[in-house]
Amino acid sequence: MTQDYIIEIDNVSMIFNLSSEKIDNIKEYFLKFIKGQLFFERFIALDNISFKVKRGEVFGIVGLNGAGKSTLLKIIAGVLKPTTGKVYVNGSMAPLIELGAGFNFDLTGRENIFLNGAVLGYSRAFMNEKFDDILKFSELEDFIDVPLKNYSSGMIARLAFSIATVVNPDILIVDETLAVGDYKFQEKCKNRIEELLTTTGTTVLLVSHSSNQIEELCDRVLWLEKGKMKMLGNVKDVMNQYNSYY
Template sequence: MNNVIVEIKDLSMCFNMTTEKITTFKEYLIKLTKKQISYNEFWALKDINFQIMKGELFGILGLNGAGKSTLLKIIAGVLKPTIGEVNVFGRMAPLIELGAGFDPELTARENIYLNGAVLGYSKKQMNKNFDAIVAFSELENFIDVPIKNFSSGMYARLGFSIATVTNPDVLIVDEILAVGDFKFQQKCENKIKEMIESGTTVILVSHSIDQIRSLCTRAALLEKGCLLKVGEINEMCDYYYSKYS
């Protein structure tokens, strides 16, 4: 157990889905008061159990709707599971949603400090690493521009640069590399490899099986909220292709 950095035990997640369309908050309150709202249970994850070891680059595989992003949000602490628990033994930096932790009305400079605070970095740490963040993101000419004017690729550059400027124990990456250009994707992959060599554990979700195969050492496959298989990366990618091709 000493090498386990993420432990997922008996994890299930249920969402209550309304059975009718409610278009306004006023309508919702009226129906809620009259007890006229009915729900269907949707189990996004069901009885998930596995462990991730320190220093691994662990991939999460699955088709759309398999529960990959929900699982990452629970690991990151954004969602609380309905049943079970997740234990993370170290400091975590999540990149699970484009623009999360940013204020679009603020400039890139201001958002570096805001997002750094969200990730648990002190102002002193951000001052020390500010130039490195800007240099890695390659956004020097846009540092004082409100990020509401940024493209999705620029959001990704800024978010990735902040999260990886110091090595967290666990880095969570959910499809964020897919929005950058090829050159920056390569730069991010090289940075991830450097972080792994220094001991960071990375959890990666990507629809690019080739990217998962080239970066990861092990992976888990989800299907409709259930854990189908956990194993070595080549075995898992081959299994994925044979099952869904």
């Protein structure tokens, strides 16, 4: 892996074994297991994917639901281990993969700032130092001591994005987070991403169903279809083909 690239995906495949029949309880599962009557179907979520991402690049990933986009991001983030292939990542990472991941919904927003910071590897002293910045960016001052279970999805997205971008990560992974919440905050998130790009050279991996977001932010785009690479290239060429195809 050369210094020009911060992420390299080398012949990555991800195969899941799905149960081919409905099992209602644990007892039935163990009985079938003992009798050798458990049957599974192979589901290929990703099929031989290879690409490289340059430092400071905004790299988009598009495709319909079930194309393998989120699975690919989880593999890059280290949440999943690929069935075959290699993943090389050279830098710190702030993943925004699943809305609310790393949060406890019974705790308040304030408590979750420190909890999520610990999940991301930040000390309590560091989170104390950055607390006011997180609160200001999220615009949740009036709700910070309310349990997260009473937050809307947009409020959760605000908090998650504010925590993830309080530092300048080498790699920011964003999976549909910008699609949640009001237009004003979406613009604020896009401005923050552009700031990270221009001031610190952060690399961004962006999954979005919004063609406008991809076209506005990305340099190159990977188009996945049913786990396979359909097209990889500059944003204009790929999105022209993608939009006309669907």
